Amino acid sequence: MDFKRLLSGVLLGLVITPAQATLNVFACEPEWASLVRALVPDADIHTATTAMQDPHYIEARPSLIAAMRRADLAVCTGASLEAGWLPALISRASNQDVQPGKPGLFFAAEQVHLHQPHQHVDRSMGDVHPEGDPHIHLDPQRVPVILNALADRIVDLAPEQTNGIRLRQQQWKVHWHLKTTQWRNTARHLEGMSVGVQHSTFGYLLRWLGIDTAIDLEPKPGLPPSASHLSNVLSDPAIPELALILIATYQDERPAHWLAEKVDLPVEVLPSTVTNDADTDHLAALISHIIGRLEHYRSQRPNESASND
Amino acid sequence: MTHRYIGASALALALFPLATIQANQANELNPDVSVILDGYYKQNQTALSHRDQGFGLGHTELSLSSPIDDLFEGRLTAVLEDHEGETELELEEAFLQTTGMPYNLSVRGGRFLSQVGYLNSRHLHEDDFVERPAVYRALLGSHYFDDGLRLNLLLPTPFYWQIGAEAFDGGRLSEGDEDIGVYTVNTRVGGDLSRSQSWQAGFSYLNNRQTHSEAHEEHDDHDHKGDHSGHSHGAGYTGENLYITDLVWKWAPGGNNRQQQLTLSGEYLYADNLNEHATSDDVHEGWYASAVYQFAPQWSTGARYGQVELQDAHGDHFHHQELKETDVMLAWSRSHFSTVRLQYTHQEAEGFEQADNTVMLQYVMSFGAHGAHGF
Numbered sequence: 001m002d003f004k005r006l007l008s009g010v011l012l013g014l015v016i017t018p019a020q021a022t023l024n025v026f027a028c029e030p031e032w033a034s035l036v037r038a039l040v041p042d043a044d045i046h047t048a049t050t051a052m053q054d055p056h057y058i059e060a061r062p063s064l065i066a067a068m069r070r071a072d073l074a075v076c077t078g079a080s081l082e083a084g085w086l087p088a089l090i091s092r093a094s095n096q097d098v099q100p101g102k103p104g105l106f107f108a109a110e111q112v113h114l115h116q117p118h119q120h121v122d123r124s125m126g127d128v129h130p131e132g133d134p135h136i137h138l139d140p141q142r143v144p145v146i147l148n149a150l151a152d153r154i155v156d157l158a159p160e161q162t163n164g165i166r167l168r169q170q171q172w173k174v175h176w177h178l179k180t181t182q183w184r185n186t187a188r189h190l191e192g193m194s195v196g197v198q199h200s201t202f203g204y205l206l207r208w209l210g211i212d213t214a215i216d217l218e219p220k221p222g223l224p225p226s227a228s229h230l231s232n233v234l235s236d237p238a239i240p241e242l243a244l245i246l247i248a249t250y251q252d253e254r255p256a257h258w259l260a261e262k263v264d265l266p267v268e269v270l271p272s273t274v275t276n277d278a279d280t281d282h283l284a285a286l287i288s289h290i291i292g293r294l295e296h297y298r299s300q301r302p303n304e305s306a307s308n309d
Numbered sequence: 310m311t312h313r314y315i316g317a318s319a320l321a322l323a324l325f326p327l328a329t330i331q332a333n334q335a336n337e338l339n340p341d342v343s344v345i346l347d348g349y350y351k352q353n354q355t356a357l358s359h360r361d362q363g364f365g366l367g368h369t370e371l372s373l374s375s376p377i378d379d380l381f382e383g384r385l386t387a388v389l390e391d392h393e394g395e396t397e398l399e400l401e402e403a404f405l406q407t408t409g410m411p412y413n414l415s416v417r418g419g420r421f422l423s424q425v426g427y428l429n430s431r432h433l434h435e436d437d438f439v440e441r442p443a444v445y446r447a448l449l450g451s452h453y454f455d456d457g458l459r460l461n462l463l464l465p466t467p468f469y470w471q472i473g474a475e476a477f478d479g480g481r482l483s484e485g486d487e488d489i490g491v492y493t494v495n496t497r498v499g500g501d502l503s504r505s506q507s508w509q510a511g512f513s514y515l516n517n518r519q520t521h522s523e524a525h526e527e528h529d530d531h532d533h534k535g536d537h538s539g540h541s542h543g544a545g546y547t548g549e550n551l552y553i554t555d556l557v558w559k560w561a562p563g564g565n566n567r568q569q570q571l572t573l574s575g576e577y578l579y580a581d582n583l584n585e586h587a588t589s590d591d592v593h594e595g596w597y598a599s600a601v602y603q604f605a606p607q608w609s610t611g612a613r614y615g616q617v618e619l620q621d622a623h624g625d626h627f628h629h630q631e632l633k634e635t636d637v638m639l640a641w642s643r644s645h646f647s648t649v650r651l652q653y654t655h656q657e658a659e660g661f662e663q664a665d666n667t668v669m670l671q672y673v674m675s676f677g678a679h680g681a682h683g684f
Contacts, residue, residue, distance in 0.1 A: 013678075049564075050504070050563070052504075052563035052564065052565055053565045053566075053567075054565060054567035055568055056567070057565075057567035059507075059559070059682070059683075060681060060684055061501070061507045061559070061684045062469035062497075062500055062509050062684060063468070063499070063500045063501040065469050066463075066466070066467065066469040066470075069413050069463050069465075069598070083681065083683070084645070084679070085681050086681065087680070088680075088681035088682065088683050089654070089681075091382075091408075092405070092463075092471075092683070093413065094408070094415040094461070094463060095413060096408075096409045096411055096412045096413075099379075099409060100376065101379060102379075120532050122647055123644065126644075127645070144365050200344040202589070219642065222644065222645075223643075223644060224606040224607060225522075250563075250567070250568075252606070298379075
């Protein structure tokens with residue numbers, strides 16, 4: 001750690017950054033705002049959504065159009081996550097720099113391979129994205145790939161900031177690498193745990209941790225939990241294996257609590273993205289926080305199936 | 310992008326037969342296709358309505374849209390409407406729009422929905438009620454679209470401020486010989502009051518240069534106007550100057566409109582200089598106010614009141630007409646793509662023969678690409 005600080009201090013001293021125009025960034029979700037901030041701390045960033053909002057359902061409202069008008073760069077998830085609002089924003093803002101195919105529009109999902117891309121999709125399957133699951137931002141392996149691509153993109157747009165961006169990119173990666181090692185250690189003891197979820201919001205992280213998402217409260221992806229689906233879930237043989245029900249802060253808590261009460265399980269409501277709170281104010285902190293909460297339940301219910309025997 | 314494409318193709322080549330790849334590649338270049346199905350049952354005939362009594366189809370829409378190249382995008386919308394056993398095919402939209410203009414300028418040309426007012430530029434299937442407010446049906450034929458050109462500019466202000474101007478053929482509002490029959494100017498401002506509240510206000514002016522010549526043609530069929538069930542898509546009532554102000558306010562706790570949202574909206578429309586016989590007292594005037602509350606992800610309910618006072622041209626004089634309308638509705642949306650709506654409409658009228666109360670049951674379903682909705 002000391003070595004890292006020394007190194008970064010020396011490197012910082014070597015970097016001479018001339019006065020430059022502030023980069024104006026439109027971030028569709030807070031996780032991408034957090035990555036941009038890590039690379040360009042003095043960027044003027046407008047974040048379109050919060051952890052309290054379902055990113056699938058945002059309105060192309062006037063304030064967002066105004067923010068998109070100003071942007072030099074828009075950083076979004078892609079893979080149709082924002083299909084219901086981003087195209088309308090882009091069209092209404094008529095910002096010639098932020099258009100499909102232009103360097104000013106960056107899609108995180110285009111930088112990595114997605115889980116479960118579909119050859120065939122129809123709406124009877126629910127809100128399934130043909131490109132694959134777009135909720136990539138909590139994946140310890142995919143986020144660094146996205147960060148590298150994002151750094152390349154910002155360097156293209158603001159070449160005068162190259163030195164600072166490359167330096168912070170390295171720092172971020174070192175920090176992320178250290179964190180990943182910690183998470184992997186914890187994962188060893190979370191492996192095999194089983195949780196109930198609502199939507200695939202935490203899917204990439206849970207898979208990386210080796211945690212099984214045995215139950216989904218949504219009858220189909222994107223449809224709100226229905227009474228009939230929940231009563232089917234009640235008789236699901238996977239229920240006794242669950243350690244908890246994990247939902248995101250933007251989701252309705254009532255279905256999870258209803259089920260939890262019936263089967264005597266705890267409900268954990270966690271932010272699915274970066275917030276203003278100190279313990280979840282950047283992506284690594286958020287992942288640590290989520291893993292910490294899962295660990296808490298693991299130690300409470302070390303092995304549910306064993307106690308049933 | 311290219312990298313990903315090559316990667317995906319290589320993978321596909323390894324795993325799937327050639328036919329699949331060809332299909333996928335073609336798909337990439339195909340335009341977005343979207344179909345809207347709109348059907349209803351209506352208990353009684355009502356005044357100034359575009360929907361007949363009984364079972365019927367509303368606005369069945371087939372829409373194609375796609376980027377054309379890196380500077381243009383285009384959209385084609387064909388609407389199939391059924392009137393007295395005859396199916397009409399009409400082009401509602403066929404336009405190109407620029408995407409790469411400097412200074413946040415955009416130009417749209419072809420046939421498109423005019424952006425006057427709040428509701429007019431929206432597609433009918435996005436509405437919260439079965440029909441547009443009475444004042445819209447009377448003065449704009451529910452939604453005014455025409456062949457023309459639009460120029461929009463977003464001003465470099467910290468809040469949202471758009472100004473725009475349109476020039477239209479005008480033949481779809483009222484018939485005439487002018488090459489450019491209709492001009493409009495329009496401005497919109499808006500922003501957020503807090504995380505939970507946002508608003509938008511607009512002002513529009515529409516100049517119709519063909520009101521005078523129309524008066525004679527109107528005279529021939531004025532006796533039927535009260536029974537008019539909307540076969541013509543033009544506006545039934547026009548004036549040289551049409552002014553519209555609109556205001557929208559939306560509230561969703563924490564900005565999470567997936568769970569809950571309250572929308573209040575209202576518009577006021579005023580038209581004068583109806584034709585050469587009109588005095589300054591002969592004006593069309595109307596307004597509506599609507600409240601829609603989406604109280605769960607799949608459910609919404611709403612109420613709307615609207616009224617309109619019209620002057621029906623009879624040669625050199627006018628007959629006063631008035632329609633007051635109250636609607637209440639309950640809608641259920643299984644997914645973002647399907648809505649079933651139950652609505653009760655109460656009409657009170659003066660000078661309309663068919664004013665009545667009615668219950669309507671409507672479905673609006675969409676398949677294929679689903680365009681992003683505006684505010």
